[in-house]
Amino acid sequence: MTHEVRAVVARKQGAPVSVETILVPEPGPGEALVQVRACGVCHTDLHYREGGINDAFPFLLGHEAAGFVESVGDGVTDVAPGDFVILNWRAVCGSCRACRRGRPWYCFATRNATQPMTLLDGTALSPALGIGAFAEKTLVASGQCTKVDRTAPAAAAGLLGCGVMAGFGAAVNTGGVGRGDSVAVIGCGGVGIAAIAGAKVAGAARIIAVDIDERKLAKAERFGATDTVDSSRTDPVEAVRSLTGGFGADVVVEAVGRPETYQQAFYARDLAGTVVLVGVPIPEMKLELPLADVFGRGGALKSSWYGDCLPSRDFPALIDLYLQGRFDLGAFVSEEIGLDEVESAFDAMRRGDVLRSVVTL
CATH class of the missing domain: 3.90.180.10 (Medium-chain alcohol dehydrogenases, catalytic domain)
Incomplete structure (x- = not known):
């Protein structure tokens, strides 16, 4: 039939x-x-x-x-x-x-x-x-x-x-955000907002939302951002550092997928911190970073595919969190x-x- x-x-x-x-x-x-x-x-x-x-x-x-x-x-x-x-x-x-x-x-x-x-x-x-x-x-x-x-x-x-799992998983599965961590999310569309929500569920102490759109920053606060940075007016790297005692965030999620925002994420993280790329770049884009900085800052540079999720494990768990009123x-x-x-x-x-x-x- x-x-x-x-x-x-x-x-x-x-x-x-x-x-x-x-x-x-x-x-x-x-x-x-x-x-x-x-x-x-x-x-x-x-x-x-x-x-x-x-x-x-x-x-x-x-x-x-x-x-x-x-x-x-x-x-x-x-x-x-x-x-x-x-x-x-x-x-x-x-x-x-x-x-x-x-x-x-x-x-x-x-x-x-x-x-x-x-x-x-x-x-x-x-x-x-x-x-x-x-x-x-x-x-x-x-x-x-x-x-x-x-x-x-x-x-x-x-x-x-797709999108919510990609963002949530980028923070929790790929970034390993845990209790007390500081997190910055660059790009507050649907995926970035989901990363913010994931960081909140994981118990992050400070969650910094970075975007050029005031409407998106307002939404980020609704989902758990403790601080917002309008990167059209303020240097986001300096802003993130100033909000984290001058050190940078433990985990920075890049949810845009552009070389310039990736560089911001790289320098906005703490030494030995983690950068997670979940924004999707186009094939023509190239990234340049001083190799000495990549070596000297330590930590981890990761890409997140689908939030590194295992659907059979993660979908039921997140639905349960939703029905419990926690997500x-x-x-x-x-x-x-x-x-x-x-x-x-x-x-x-x-x-x-x-x-x-x-x-x-």
Whole structure:
């Protein structure tokens, strides 16, 4: 049986997206069919539309999603029809060299569904991050489904599927923020705000938010920032140092992905401190640092992929924190919209008006 569903498609680079009827097959071995209930509008989807990821058009957009498993293919035992799940884009294989060494968050052979979803004329779609969840139903590898408490609202839960998990994990998993630490976060979009929230949950004593947008700095305070720095008016390195006794922060999270902000992060950390890059640079960007400074300052320079998360471990734990009132995941939802409003949500994202627009179905 093939399912006809409405979905958001990017047909060519830079063109507005369209809502079209697509074909989704029944799950084959190792696959799951998911009824999507909510999907956040992430900047990565806009990157796909603009051709910034690759040119495998047409794309089926959407990947920050939660919903219910409708059916599963042969051999699937980890989820069952009726399970409420968050979708993830790093379904670990369990057998690559990273998985065998007990580091599955670095899995080098993550899995996706093998059957294509298509346009009505049979043209295969490229699902964003192997998910494609701006759709009433989507087909994924069963390992991309992480079962969580069904009492969590789908609009909030789905955000763990990408941006919120990336930021939270950058601080907690990659940066290792702990009780009493000082933390600076450069860039207070959705990922940076999530890093601030993660640092708060981890017990950081001082959390410094750095951005050029006063609106974003105000949001950062809501999520736990103890101090804010407007880097359009103040040298952020000197500001962070002055707020940390002249030393710099124990952990600095760079959530922009630009050489100049990375340099700020490097010099705003304490000696032997940690810099975490979670902002995504474009391929043309180059970084220059005096090698003597890299050596002399010690510490760690890390990159964070997906918050170095293990979905089976981290998604249920963060949902539990949310339901206990210890992590305000719902506050990331700026608005709930329909499938036909994704293009306007991209505009709101560009203007910095929202943390997350969420498509609800």
